Amino acid sequence: MILSALLTSVGINLGLCLLFFTLYSILKKQPINAKVYAPRAVAAKEESQQSEGFNFDRLLPTAGWVRRAWQPSEDELLSVTNLDAVVFMRIFIFSLRVFGFASIIGVFVLLPINFLGNQLTVDFSDFASKSLDSFSISNVDDGSNWLWVHFCAAYIFTGVVCYLLYAEFSYISSKRIAHFYSSKPQPHQFTILVRGIPVSSGSNYSESVDKFFTEYYSSTYLSHSMVRRTGKLQRLTSDVEKVYRTLARLKSENNTQQRFKRDGICGRKVDVLDYYGKKLEDLEDTVRVEQSSLAGKEVPAAFVSFKTRLSAAMALHIQQGTNPTEWITESAPEPQDVHWPFFSSSFIKRWLSKLVVVVAVAALTILFLIPVVFVQGLANLDQLETWFPFLTSILNLTVVSEVITGYLPSLILQLFLSFVPPIMIVLSSMEGYISFSQIEKGACSKMLWFTVWNIFFANVLSGTALYQVSILFEPTEIPGLLADGVPAQASFFISYVVTSGWTSVSSELFRMVPLIFSIIKRLFSGKDSDEFEVPSISYHKVIPKVLFFGVLGITYFLMAPLILPFLLVYCCLGYLIYRNQLLNVYAPKYETGGRFWPIVHNSTIFSLVLMHIIAIGLFGLKEIPLAAGLTIPLPLLTLLFNEYCRKRFLPIFKSFPVECLAKKDKEDHSDPSMDAFYDKLSTAYEDPVLMPIRRRRSTDGHSSPLLPADV
Amino acid sequence: MILSALLTSVGINLGLCLLFFTLYSILKKQPINAKVYAPRAVAAKEESQQSEGFNFDRLLPTAGWVRRAWQPSEDELLSVTNLDAVVFMRIFIFSLRVFGFASIIGVFVLLPINFLGNQLTVDFSDFASKSLDSFSISNVDDGSNWLWVHFCAAYIFTGVVCYLLYAEFSYISSKRIAHFYSSKPQPHQFTILVRGIPVSSGSNYSESVDKFFTEYYSSTYLSHSMVRRTGKLQRLTSDVEKVYRTLARLKSENNTQQRFKRDGICGRKVDVLDYYGKKLEDLEDTVRVEQSSLAGKEVPAAFVSFKTRLSAAMALHIQQGTNPTEWITESAPEPQDVHWPFFSSSFIKRWLSKLVVVVAVAALTILFLIPVVFVQGLANLDQLETWFPFLTSILNLTVVSEVITGYLPSLILQLFLSFVPPIMIVLSSMEGYISFSQIEKGACSKMLWFTVWNIFFANVLSGTALYQVSILFEPTEIPGLLADGVPAQASFFISYVVTSGWTSVSSELFRMVPLIFSIIKRLFSGKDSDEFEVPSISYHKVIPKVLFFGVLGITYFLMAPLILPFLLVYCCLGYLIYRNQLLNVYAPKYETGGRFWPIVHNSTIFSLVLMHIIAIGLFGLKEIPLAAGLTIPLPLLTLLFNEYCRKRFLPIFKSFPVECLAKKDKEDHSDPSMDAFYDKLSTAYEDPVLMPIRRRRSTDGHSSPLLPADV
Secondary structure, three states: OEHHHHHHHHHHHHHHHHHHHHHHHHHOOOHHHHHHHOHHHHHOOOHHHOOOOOOHHHHOOOOHHHHHHHOOOHHHHHHHOOHHHHHHHHHHHHHHHHHHHHHHHHHHHHHHHHHHOOOOOOOOOOOOOOEHHHHOHHHOOOOOOOHHHHHHHHHHHHHHHHHHHHHHHHHHHHHHHHHHHHOOOOHHHOEEEEEOOOOOOOOOHHHHHHHHHHHHOOOOEEEEEEEEOOHHHHHHHHHHHHHHHHHHHHHHHOOHHHHEEEOOOOOOEEEHHHHHHHHHHHHHHHHHHHHHHHOOOEEEEEEEEEOOHHHHHHHHHOOOOOOOOOOEEEEOOOHHHEOOOOOOOOHHHHHHHHHHHHHHHHHHHHHOHHHHHHHHHHHOHHHHHHHOHHHHHHHOOHHHHHHHHHOHHHHHHHHHHOOHHHHHHHHHHHOOOOEHHHHHHHHHHHHHHHHHHHHHHHHHHOOOHHHHHHHHHOHHHHHHHHHHHHHHOHHHHHHHHHHHHHHHHHHHHHOHHHHHHHHHHHHHHOOOOOOOOOOOOOHHHHHHHHHHHHHHHHHHOOOOOOHHHHHHHHHHHHHHHHHHHHHHOOOOOOOOOOOOHHHHHHHHHHHHHHHHHHHHHHHHHOOOHHHHHHHOHHHHHHHHHHHHHHHHHHHHHHOOOHHHHHHHHHHHHOOOOHHHHHHHHHHHOOOHHHOOOOOOOOOOOOOOOOOOOOO | OEHHHHHHHHHHHHHHHHHHHHHHHHHOOOHHHHHHHOHHHHHOOOHHHOOOOOOHHHHOOOOHHHHHHHOOOHHHHHHHOOHHHHHHHHHHHHHHHHHHHHHHHHHHHHHHHHHOOOOOOOOOOOOOOOEHHHHOHHHOOOOOOOHHHHHHHHHHHHHHHHHHHHHHHHHHHHHHHHHHHOOOOOHHHOEEEEEOOOOOOOOOHHHHHHHHHHHHOOOOEEEEEEEEOOHHHHHHHHHHHHHHHHHHHHHHHOOHHHHEEEOOOOOOEEEHHHHHHHHHHHHHHHHHHHHHHHOOOEEEEEEEEEOOHHHHHHHHHOOOOOOOOOOEEEEOOOHHHEOOOOOOOOHHHHHHHHHHHHHHHHHHHHHOHHHHHHHHHHHOHHHHHHHOHHHHHHHOOHHHHHHHHHOHHHHHHHHHHOOHHHHHHHHHHHOOOOEHHHHHHHHHHHHHHHHHHHHHHHHHHOOOHHHHHHHHHOHHHHHHHHHHHHHHOHHHHHHHHHHHHHHHHHHHHHOHHHHHHHHHHHHHHOOOOOOOOOOOOOHHHHHHHHHHHHHHHHHHOOOOOOHHHHHHHHHHHHHHHHHHHHHHOOOOOOOOOOOOHHHHHHHHHHHHHHHHHHHHHHHHHOOOHHHHHHHOHHHHHHHHHHHHHHHHHHHHHHOOOHHHHHHHHHHHHOOOOHHHHHHHHHHHOOOHHHOOOOOOOOOOOOOOOOOOOOO
């Protein structure tokens, strides 16, 4: 890729970003779009405060949202959203620091050295048509002593990144503990999930749980809720909800024309309202029958609540029964976070399904290479001309060829990639996780490795799929192969950052898809439907994307520092836009207290080691074997550092220590509201579909017909 | 190696074994050897029951000891020794079962098939000079369908071994729990070790421990004992002990000739008794001063005792402080098992020393190849003749050449190997283990991998040391390389089993070294010294040896089933002899409750997978790629099985579950002796060298001058 192609791509994408920003700042001011751009405010019933009258200002693009997104401090953000959101924003802050430092070294030290090399002899008189490769390490002469600067840069950069990683891990740990201290008593702090309940003849699971915990935890055991098989009931209640909604819509429409429909092909006309009313009652009866019959459909799993946090934690950590595959304890998620139809199967089934999921993820990752290879072909103009000879004349136009090489490949990749997150969610839920947060976390890791393999390695190795797998069996070949392939793809990834990174983050601000949906809805139903849910951010889609740019930045820091300024722009955009979205759009669905952070840490360590391996290969190729040899300790030291961090910080992300738990328990002693809390606790983990049907037919129709008694 | 050489070797070793047995059965009957052959009985003061008078029967070899070793049931063995000894004997029972089954298939099915093949064309008319290779799989024709019998045998054998592994793991787990139920209250069940105690300014470690546990475990915390730096004191007390012993010996000798010695070169003569008496008093004073000054030399580690087993276990499993590198808990070993001068350094130091030990073990394992390669040279007659041309005439004698090829190599290996266990013990103790049992367990694993690498792989790969390490980086080459090398070494390993296995186990019975020591002592001191210790079995030496034969048997089952009968003989001998030794010679030093078993399990799984990998390579070499392909699932299934076993049984070997602990605690409630036990508990974990010097100058001189007040 030549410089002018890159500039074209940058131009197009800058234009797109500006377009999105302008449209956003205009559309956001239209009250009609409030549900798209400020659903949190709508949900909090603040939309009425906005003036409904037409105002000329509303058509002018302004940058006020930038200030509003920038201004709130981290504590304010925490109070408005939750710790997960704050930790998510820390990814951008961390990346900004890393790439800020990397840019200084990369652009002012490494880039000039690369550019002044003479290895790539093809010399263009024109600066604009200079190949981007002349900015990469490939341009440094073989055996040149300048490469020792790169060597030093690798050591210094690793040291700085490790320091930043440590500081960030430590900061988030302390945030996590502070957040725990400041939290009110919450059901999940007092509860554990017990699976694999054994049952003696003549008693059921519930009795078994009661007997066990009364015997061994007599002083602290409070109550338990059995988990039941509710798949059928879940389908029924969602039917009820659908019918209820239709009924509500029909009632609000008051449209007599549509009120009658034919019963069957040649039946008589019936009142639709009556019809749906009857149907709803029938369904509700079925639900009640099903609910009462479900009492017996217990599965060997239960949520067990204790009187104190400490006793719940103690029951969580210690092996309960003599058979370690029975009475398996797990910390309970928040009640609203429980994935009710979770896999409540036996120990061995869950274990095997985990294995199956691992195999499935590996298979998906490998099979996905096929479209990627196709995309690779598209990025290559000559290939395209061979395939579609009739396009030759169009492809020969400079603009078209630049668009194709600079923009199309990553766009198609994006399209394919958008199918993957839902698949990963399904696979994660098959693993037997009990909460949405765990499922999302599992999907997040899977997505990250998927992205790294399918975008990074597939592009770098760019051979047949089979060949790329077989490389795993020849570990000594890897550094050389990567050192050969990675710098060659530098220009592709620079354009990837610009196209995929910048565009995706600004379209996140613009919320294209929800906007279109909202417009269609309005056109279709005549007026804006009153039912709407505040969306929650899909961490499993966003985090891997952000982290992948981190992988790119750290890996290419040494080889093609030209990528760094573009990444810095991406991080700035991301910081502002996601802050804005978290403040205005997304409501937290659950709170894990920043449990996503270890994924970020691991990904950064992985990038560093990858960078070191490539550096070893590069110094080898560039004929300074001494530097290659001296780089070998670097990945080892980095892995040691990682191991230390895991020991030092990871336990805090798994559970809270005695010190914290005991302190919080002591606070509760003097709290008069604890009795009320204990009452709530005993029913907190009832499956919502098992709650008695209780309609709150409020006029605004906001609430759904089935609501748990105490939420 | 030809058949007659093997037979010579078998003959020599059978002769040696018989000689050892005969000598043993005669020497054992001499009361003078009681301390060598029945120290347990001596310690129990039963030796007086034996008739002291001369009896002609005492010179006749008898096999009564075989009956006496065979007869006791497992429960009787458990009551006389401990669970570790019983579990150790289970290794032989397990091996007998595995090799019994393997022998049936190997000798009656695989051996005839191998022998009837025609691949090795060199045909000897004489059966005795037939190469042993004609009994191995190498003799089966390439592409022969008979190889499918081997394929089926691999699957069936793996299935049977896995079943036996499961049954054995399950049996030992239940034994372990039953043993816990039947145990009396013991200090280590109520105690945990806490390391990394943080200290606030103005208080010491002891106060910090007291404050922490009084605050967070107010209802169950009992007491704590700080660990102190006692290296200097330990040296002093051992000096006191030496002087005391000399004094006791001098007193008992009453030999006036030796009572005076010169003080300096030209000094006056002094009474030796007075001299040593004065020296002893001086030393004891120094010890007392040192003891009192040590109160301040606390290290950040303490044994913390609780009122119940359950509360100790709970404190053990849960993270204590917000910083996971502080307040690290570990289960306490038995008081007599504590390795007092243990590494009481900081979290990070211990972690780094563990890493250093790993590197040191790897280095030792690799450097050890040098003598092994030398031994390889010795095993080769031609090489020997080249090196020492003057020996040619001797080496050409049939007997000499057969002795050299059949016996010498493994004898030299044995010699070198005997230096390794002490080194491994030192390395394990550097890892920061707190008890002898843990150190021995660590050394046991290290020894096992050391043995497997240096005896098995070094012989099989038999190239340069460097080449053998580099193979690790080419995983796809491994099966073929092993399939090439392993069958070729079959005859070496058969002779290894006969020479090293049979001889080592019968010399274990004969106790050559202790016998010689005892004779020398008697000759030197005129009469048998009264001070003696009942020896304890060195599991870290014995278990890896036994397990290595297991590795050989399982690996060679498919390729050279001729090895199996020899292994069966080894196991039978081992079973009888070690049972005899455990009953008569070795006293248990500590009780881990069978924690060694997982090493046995892992080693067996490793052997199975190794066997599968070699089988894959072999089927490839033998030109039936379909069988090679169909064997690939076998190691994967085996590893899955192993993973399941780890989940199912391993937790029981780490700690006891709530169910067991709560039941035992309940029993104690009604036990009136618990108050006395609690009193004992609070001082159980005092460092013995810190106990006040208290002499029990009994006339028999058995006791040492320094004894803890309550042991």
